[in-house]
Amino acid sequence: MDWFTASEYWLSRLVFQRALAVLYLVAFLTAALQFRALIGQRGMLPVPRFVARMPFKHAPSLFQLHYSDRFFAACAWTGCAVSAALVAGLDSYLPLWAGMVLWLVPWVLYLSIVNVGQTWYGFGWESLLLEVGFLAVFLGNDEVAPPILVLFLLRWILFRVEFGAGLIKMRGDECWRKLTCLDHHHETQPMPGPLSWFFHHLPRPLHRVEVAANHVTQLVVPVLLFTPQPVATAAASLMILTQLWLVLSGNFSWLNWITIVLALSAVELPSDPLSVPDAPLWYEVVVLAVAALLVGLSYQPVRNMLSRRQVMNRSFDPLHLVNTYGAFGSVSRIRHEVVVEGTSDDVPREDSDWREYEFKGKPGDPRHWPRQFAPYHLRLDWMMWFAALSPAYAGSWFGTLVERLLENDRDTLKLLRRSPFPPDAPPRYVRARLFRYRYTTWQELRETGACWERTYVREYLPPTRLAGVAQRS
Known part of the structure; x- marks a missing residue:
């Protein structure tokens, strides 16, 4: 017909x-x-x-x-x-x-x-x-x-x-x-x-x-x-x-x-x-x-x-x-990012050797220029953006993420760009801190080579270790 x-x-x-x-x-x-x-x-x-x-x-x-x-x-x-x-x-x-x-x-x-x-x-x-x-x-x-x-x-x-x-x-x-x-x-x-x-x-x-x-x-x-x-x-x-x-x-x-x-x-x-x-x-x-x-x-x-x-x-x-469907019914005025860090020190202090985990897509190191990933979908990176908006978005999974980082879990580390710890030496503690990120100006970019400038806001997760792991004296 x-x-x-x-x-x-x-x-x-x-x-x-x-x-x-x-x-x-x-x-x-x-x-x-x-x-x-x-x-x-x-x-x-x-x-x-x-x-x-x-x-x-x-x-x-x-x-x-x-x-x-x-x-x-x-x-x-x-x-x-x-x-x-x-x-x-x-x-x-x-x-x-x-x-x-x-x-x-x-x-x-x-x-x-x-x-x-x-x-x-x-x-x-x-x-x-x-x-x-x-x-x-x-x-x-x-x-x-x-x-x-x-x-x-x-x-x-x-x-x-x-x-x-x-x-x-x-x-x-x-x-x-x-x-x-x-x-x-x-x-x-x-x-x-x-x-x-x-x-x-x-x-x-x-x-x-x-x-x-x-x-x-x-x-x-x-x-x-x-x-x-x-x-x-x-x-x-x-x-x-x-x-x-x-x-x-x-x-x-x-x-x-x-x-x-x-x-x-x-x-x-x-x-x-x-x-x-x-x-x-x-x-x-x-x-x-x-x-x-x-x-x-x-x-x-x-x-x-x-x-x-x-x-x-x-x-x-x-x-x-x-x-x-729909997208961006509201637009954030300020960008916050959760920065996850680990340390091998026996006692977690502010001046401990805290090393930052680097994600593939979400902003981290201010000098790391964003890459093109779409249409490939980095699911963890996207949810980290929501986690920065409110801890409520991360309540069901963030604790397990930290646990897997403390274990140096191979599959979890594959989701990241880089872990600061060798495979056979996981961190003793992991913490998360909230930072405010903003784009640098043209002048700041020329002077520093960084596309982001970040400022510490507050603690997101205090230093955490695996349950049942004794602290070394």
Whole structure:
């Protein structure tokens, strides 16, 4: 049926699918390389402890049925392998039903990971990857033209991502309404990138223009996604440019990249229409049923967007089929960082030989220039940013982190850039202190070579040692 498919979008579908598969690959690689220290059997928030108290219906996951570190690793690396196969286009060589099953595999595996990931997987882009990944199952392959309903639902996700983020800003921090948020944001964002220092030092009038342009892109342009071409393509292209600007300004995991991928599905790329047979009846029935389900589930996100008490980044069902999104409803004016230190001294004094642990992404040594990690996600570094905002964000895992550092735990140390202690000589004490960080000025950068200047604020965690370890006399 002509109304069911849009053959002119076959190239857009192809680009979308391959790009989404790349993000799946990054997500599974992140899980495979970090899970043992975070949610493994000896992790800071172990999966077995979580599933023991969480019913399957509230967090459906393969790991509710069985968990071991070896099984988790097998699932994560299987996800990497399937994602790589999708990047290579294996689904195009399979029958339609088999291609759909192949796309279903990474969705099931990543849903299983997110639903037991707890605090470490509480970010909006986790649900966004799952919501987009679920729709990708029904987008078809070379045997059928792209279904119009699925293309529409992808635009509906993009609309909610952008429009929801725009609304949360206008309803949240007054600096968004005053156009002054970017006076602070580049300095206080969770994980600055290599260009963030320069973005912060752009002229303030330009920051005002950036905020105003952001409001237009998030509150006006999304409506144009549902207009005829070429207006929809122009709207999606503007969103892509905006997201690339954000990619340059900081490390936001794959949030910006998946938004770009979504926008690509709305761009009508120049190509000859795909000549394929009509879609089989069973496929049309499945797509219609899924579309009806997702439209019905959209009630909650729409209600949330219309509410004065709008919330960000929430899933309304355990399968993460339809979610609400948003980012930076409020912007911090001051940057605090938790600096973790250890000492081998028998008695911890202020003048002891305290050595600082260096993290991969979060600010530490003022002379260490930030690096680009996104779309790879440094989960511990992100949560350390939240820990600096309030100890309440770290209450469930920070104590275990300190314990693992006191043990020189190999998996935990892999999450760090550098440990100041050799593998066979762990520290006797670990402490944490809170510092205020600010970007240096141009003159300070030339004189010191440091991009940060930090000032001690207070003790965050007093010197702590392992229980049962006797103090040497």
